[in-house]
Amino acid sequence: MNTHHSPRVLAVAHRGDPYRHRENTLPSVESALAAGADAVEVDIQLTRDKVPVLLHDRTLERLWGDPRSVDRLTAEQLDELRQGPLAVPTLAEALKAVAAVEGRRLLIDLDEPGPAAATWSVVTGLGAERQVAFCGPATAMLAVRELTPDAEIALTWKQPRMPVRALLDDLRPRYLNPPFGLVTPEFTAAAADAGLAVSTWTADLRRTMRRLRDTGVASITTNRIGVLRSLLDGRR
Secondary structure, eight states: OOOSOOOOOEEEESSSSTTTTTTTTTHHHHHHHHHTOOOEEEEEEEEETEEEEEEESEEEHHHHHHEEEEEGOOOOHHHHHHHHTTTBBBBHHHHHHHTTTOOOEEEESSSSSHHHHHHHHHHHTTTGGGEEEEEHHHHHHHHHHOSSSEEEEEOOOSSSSSSOOHHHHHHOOOOOOOGGGGOOOHHHHHHHHOOOEEBBBBOOOHHHHHHHHHHHHSEESSSSSHHHHHTTTOOO
């Protein structure tokens, strides 16, 4: 999510390319990268043996038709759930897929502090510190910040008013990360006054993407990465 060089808006793929491939799988991540995503947002759960894997829900019911919760299964047991080319990937596998494409990143969404340490351990183990950014609520992001002074953080924020200065001082986020309904020119201006860029989620309609781009956001997350990429590139 690096915006140092130009004001261009970053295109972030929500859980990969979920209209083409099952969310949070390697085919979904790879499809998003091929479509020109600057970053791919993924969700993390821990297996019973504390391996970070890509999954949004606590259980495997919605995506995999298996009612068990991830934390009851080892990584090896999870690997046995393969459905053709689809499987629940490990964070390490996803990081390797992203690292294979120059200049792309993984945006790791942590809803709670629990997986932060195991997640950061995988990132550092692969030397992938520069290929990741983190998003999530304050509790989870403070856990990330305790592990590293340098990680790029987008603070997920669901209120129209800005975070208090004490939180920003502790967390040092680069982005404020609201749902798109909160984003107005006034919101992005207030964020800028607080020293923050705005990243926002999850915009799937072209008119919403256009509106957000015109409010001065730095990053847009979408389920339709091909549509967003073409809009930002001025193709349609």
